[in-house]
Amino acid sequence: MPELPEVETVKQTLIPLVVGKRISECQVLYPRVLPKNHVNEFTADMINRKIITICRRGKYLLFLLDSKLLLVIHLRMTGQLVFYPEKSAPLAKHTSAVFTFYDGGELRFVDQRKFGTIYLMPDSQLHIISGLYTLGPEPLSKEFSSEILTKIVKSGRSIKSILLDQKKIAGLGNIYTDEVLYRARIHPKRPGSSLETAEISALYRSIVTVLQEAIAAKGTTIKDYRTGDGDRGNFQNKLQVYGKSGEACPTCNTLIQKTKISGRSSHFCPNCQRWDKS
Ligand SMILES: [Zn+2]
Incomplete structure (x- = not known):
């Protein structure tokens, strides 16, 4: 299961690849990856959004978008969040969701065990994700001692x-x-x-x-x-x-x-x- 160093690495490696890119298409291939959102509303809300930056809290990835909504992803047991520069790359069997960018690349969420989750919500409602809301201190932050x-x-x-x-x-x-x-x-x-x-x-x-x-x-x-x-x-x-x-x-x-x-x-x-x- 990805822990803090793996999720932090995913964040650090995705930032130069996807920040500043705008989403042209969004496909949810496994609807249960969205425990709190309806597929149609989710895809409509994601299309045309630009990724402003990516943050991490615990094992959660937080994507700041150019809208009032925050995209939150938890990889759980086997989730992989990988950028593909070419849209033509074959889709892996266990792909749960795909975000396509206007310049042709794709961010794909592949998850063999299917425990991974994606949320889209205003940051005022983050308490709905109880595991995120109740997290203890970040061990690499200045506040930890x-x-x-x-x-x-x-x-x-x-x-x-x-x-x-x-x-x-x-x-x-x-x-x-x-x-x-x-x-x-x-x-x-x-x-x-x-x-x-x-x-x-x-x-x-x-x-x-x-x-x-x-x-x-x-x-x-x-x-x-x-x-x-x-x-x-x-x-x-x-x-x-x-x-x-x-x-x-x-x-x-x-x-x-x-x-x-x-x-x-x-x-x-x-x-x-x-x-x-x-
Ligand atoms: Zn020993």
């Missing part, structure tokens, strides 16, 4: 499930929570409230650096994720624990273990990420 993280982790829940909770902190998913906790040497099942000040500082630093490194590598492509220009990411080559159960820890050679936390598989090194440090 060790002090804010201290308040976020104060809970009896496991630190892994706190970090996965989009209401607590925006944008982290299963891959990056595992990597961040490994980097901070914190056992994923530790209750958040048991973390000491030094551990919270280490966690804060690892959240920021792992996300920055993953964005620099254009995200992690395990299977479906593509950048806005159709490339794969590179961070899968830099993962240290995620998906590595049974392999040697890069730090200490102990075998990486896998466990379930809140129904998600979690990977960790039982030696580097000891519950009891004594």
Whole structure:
């Protein structure tokens, strides 16, 4: 599932390709991609609109248009939002929607599992998208700090499930929570409230650096994720624990273990990420 670094990369790679372009045609091939809009109204509202810029909040992409409406896209499990310079490029089987530009290129939303969603609404009504409205702080924003993280982790829940909770902190998913906790040497099942000040500082630093490194590598492509220009990411080559159960820890050679936390598989090194440090 695309997480913050992948969605940020899609944004960064699409900006030079689609900002300033005007939409000539809009096709919705999978109507359920629009949970809140009617297909006919949606296409009528999108035609002739120009893309002014693209922003990201958590795992949501927000397209500012030259109208009072905001286009919001969530890629969910397998969504790909890719610009095709040529309209003649064959349409992928699982294409949910296509936005054609006057100069001939197309922005296509391809989604194999079909959980991805598109919304079009005035920004005064964004509260209708509850997952967007209730997002916690952006971990790469100036507002995020060790002090804010201290308040976020104060809970009896496991630190892994706190970090996965989009209401607590925006944008982290299963891959990056595992990597961040490994980097901070914190056992994923530790209750958040048991973390000491030094551990919270280490966690804060690892959240920021792992996300920055993953964005620099254009995200992690395990299977479906593509950048806005159709490339794969590179961070899968830099993962240290995620998906590595049974392999040697890069730090200490102990075998990486896998466990379930809140129904998600979690990977960790039982030696580097000891519950009891004594
Ligand atoms: Zn280790």
